[in-house]
Amino acid sequence: MERFELNRRTFLKTSLAVAPAVMLSSHTPQDALAALAATPGKQVFSILHTNDMHSNVIGVGPLQDYTPLKLGDDQTKGGYARLGALIAQRKAELGQLGPVLVLDAGDFSMGTAVAAACREMGAELQLMAQMGYDATTFGNHEFDLGPDGLGKAIQRAAEAGDIPAIVVTNSDVSAESERLVDLQDLAQRGLLQPYRVIERGGLRFGLVGIIGYDAFKYAADVGAVTFGDPIETAKATAQRLKREENVDVVIALSHGGVVHRPDGSFQGEDLNLLEAIPGLDVVIGGHTHSELREPLMVDHRPVVQTGKYGEHLGELVLSLGNGRVTVESYRLIPVDDQILGDPAIQAEVEGFLQQSGDITFAPRGYATTQPLVMITEDWPMDYADIESGTPLANVVTDALRLATNSQIAFTANGAIRAGLTQGKTGVQTVYDIFALAPLGNGIVDPTAGSAMVQGYFTAAELKNILEFLLMDDPNHPGEYYPRTSGLRFYYDPRRPRFDQVTALELGDLDDGYTPLDLAAPTLYSFATSLYLGSILVYIPQLTKGALTLQPKKADGSPLTTKAEAIVDPRDSTSPYVLPATTHLNADLAAINAASREIKEWQAIMDYLVNLTTKTPDGLSLLVKDDRAKEIRGIKIS
Template identity: 30%
Template sequence: MKERSTLWCRVVFVVMVAWALLVSGCSSGGGSSSGFLPQGEIVNVTVLQTTDMHATISGVGFFNDYTPDTTGDDFVLGGWARIATKINEIRDGRRAAGAVVFLVDSGDYNMGTVYDMLWQTNAALRFIQKMEYDVITLGNHEFDYGPQKLATMIDGARNSQDGFTVPIVATNAVFDGANDLEDLVDDGAIINDYYVLTHTSGLKVGVIGLMGKTADDYAPNAWPVTFKSDYENADVLEFIQEKVDALRNIEGVHLVIALSHSGVIDPNGNPQGDDIILAENITGIDIIASGHEHVTTNAVIPVVNGSHTTYIICAGANATNLAQLDFRVNMKTKQLAGVPTLTNHPIDDDIAGDPEINTMVGDMNDEIDTMLTSLGVSLSDVVATSELNLSYPGMAMEFGLGNLLADALRYAGTEATEPTIGAFANGVIRGGFFQQQDIAFADLFAVVPLGITTDDNQDPLLPGYPLLKVYLNGNEVWDICKFDVSIMGAQSTNPQYISYFFSISGLQCTYNYLTGAVLSADHYAWDDYTCTGGTTPIPQGTATLYPVIVDKYTVDMLLTPSIQGLLAFLGITLQPKLDDGTPINAGNLLAARLDREPGTPGVQEYYAWSAALKFFTDPAPGLGETIPVVPYNLSVGQRLVFQ
């Protein structure tokens, strides 16, 4: 009896100890991560990564086709309710298996869809809070509206019903002069240094948040914020290495993760890009969770730097994939125990959306519909049907979608009897339309979603670059032709200039195919909005000014020293003017805004999406809710004609 009693006591003691370990292992010492207390020196870790989600809350596809409550009945990819289901499934499963789980994002969660209309309370950050991310960083598109409005976004999320407490780590950002963001750094909402996640198991994970040079170059509105982004610059490398060394030697972390909005090019072939350069030059980063280039790594990319190996992953873009990285950490040596394993989880209609996130998205849709009341439209309203496929070809060339958008700008800004030109740059096109697509307003907006005004008196204050009516003389109109022809000729060796190419409306350029010389510039009749009729020559000279409808982003870029230098190199002069001939500069640019309601006090701004809405829905000479095959099915150039 004594032996049996002693054995029973031992069993009870072991069970009690195991239960104590179980309970202690299920609480979180950093962020929302938790798991069982590990046995021995090895800890199993799972990192779940999203990146470049771009507010694709209702997925990538037709807005009215998205059915997150059911499965097997749509072709929409992604959708945040669906990715929420997958995140919860994997996080719960890995924790039950004893792993420590971290959920991270590598930036650009904003900008790209109609949900950007909620920028003041920030739909993306509200989702990130609801899903209990552990840590995130900033991407270049977080700065699209400028530092002050970025601060408004973060503050709006913090003051929303659920609040916002997820650490935003921006290690290599310099916020000097951006007072509102500096206040958020002082409050601890933005970590302008490294960050340490401490788990109840004792695991300490050091996190740095980085923006690479390529992404930095695509953040023109970030000023006065700057970034130590050139990973080939000795001072920048010294700065980052000091942060990693401090995490290793002062904080005593077991693992270092870089949330890097820098990017990998050709990740599944010959990997290159800023994050490869980072890994080759910095010692001590274990994992780089990469973003910016919108590519998915099929397997981890190992980069050997001396005795250390850094592993790079990227989840892709638009919440169409969730990256799961599983690995083991030796708590004693503070090294990875083996090569991490990457599993990609496609997000599609096989996954039912999380009910709580579905409800949240429904509430967001209602908020936006209320904002759109004054425009007489809702998110799901069908504004047109397309009779053909229209997409952006990724090249400098005349194409149907570009012509359509340029026509829309010209339609919105032309005054009776006044020949007018519309010009729309490749770089602000973000999508397209499909044959027989019933285009919802949300679908239209997603094609041209970028930017916001600097006039905070607009009510409601909606996204979009304001449209401007500027004036060019005859010589400069000819130079528009020369610019496009030059970009077409140089694109194979200088692909960075493709985004500057103008689609044009109301103007026909004829050029010599062999020499690139512009032979003529002709305008269409003022009311020939689809450019299918005859033309009239535009004489060279400076005496006559011709109105051009263009967005503010294009004029902003046109006035930069880099673009002016390019124009000078090409022998081109483009100086936008007000209607009285005054040269436009940053100080008087808003005086050129196109007014949607001239009879209403103040300026009611037009944006590319609101111009397209008007062009698509107006009866003739608008499109009458049908995008026709002719003239947008281009087989040969109609507005850029070679001889």
């Protein structure tokens, strides 16, 4: 049987078996580093770094638990007040040895309630500047609100004050398009740069910013932005930096990623950069949320990555001698309640939380800090662990089905962007629940949050949707696993591609299930988010006709999606390229009784608020009952 590789790319043909770094120690004591810095011919410098922070300004944990100005009383991981304080402390200490850079590898935005109003506030870049960041780059999620939304967010941040350099070496925003006007203005003003030179402590550092293939093919709406080949662009720029700019060290901010293989080795685009570019000295990586406890080395040159959401700060200490960069020390420092937060940064965070609530939630009757529901245990969402994520996925899909009055609702693991953590009190606020479904925007309502979309499909078409989502991506295991409400399905992963689903049943636990006839022309109402729907309508093109479907109205007439008109210059064989949301017709939008477009996050919040089980204080109580525990995708083995 032919094996189908979702990310079949020439740049991934070579798998690199990469060993962890050998250095003085994972964290060399300060006195040893000081002695090293005093060694003739050695110049010590340090890099503090993050990646994939996704606007997690209060960290990972319940909003009500987070107390950054106190110690030892919460379990929150991350939070910008604590991260900023830690950066300041480490810069002061490491600065005694030599120059210090603070860098980020992209996906700095999108994921929380603060990002919901990024076009109006530009909060992320403002806070990064306050924390002392020198530079960042674009990740795929920077394009969630399109190039025009991204441009507005950066413009707003720049209007408020200094922002980190945004280094976008292989991102081309020069095309003639109204949606690129703001990005073009930023480039002309030097706020978007093809490379960046920083002279500090007697050394010249050259920065390149690269968004990788796997990242830009996932970008939701890049408009007319195009991307150069990551390796070729980075190679040419590194050579220019060494030859024309006379830099001592070239550092790549790479939103490409690395993945851990079953045999213990690593592979990925961050490593490929070092393999292909001798003039590149260090890669600060991102995109795959990989928590690397030790650097990965290619010819003595390191790749590092901190994981996600600002839960750790990476600290990489290096030396330069005889033109060669050497790793001297590396560690990931937890950002937790052992760190006293910076009050000024926390004050800014609280102000942005208030503003984002006024912009996003208040028009729909919610407030950022409003308690919505109580939980008595964690509700995790671990993409690779299908079983543990089932209760939360069932709640989400049940909410989507109820909000749209559809027979069937779909989502995918990766569209559920967070789990729920019980914390000290179990109280989950609007801020916490929004994090479940923060991505995308609307069709007729441009505010943040994916619109709900509706259509009608036959049983055979529903099977095709499931077959499509059951194709796992080895770079993102479990993220595309289908989650359903109103539909139960059986599948055998040993069967050939596109023929793994063996049976479908319509119904639920309350009313029972009825087998569906795959040959019948009967139509079933179907709901999903715009973010996922923009993939599903494109299934025939993405599978080159192997899987067919046509969204329809209730009378069977086609819904106009304009998917046939899409010409995708990215030439990807992956089924997960997202066409721009403008390719979906407004007829797809799910509308509530007030004739307002239904947001995915709103559907979930409304569902939770209206749960019948309440606490003594009248707060909804979410429990793992039989409906939550139900297995709706039954694996045959």
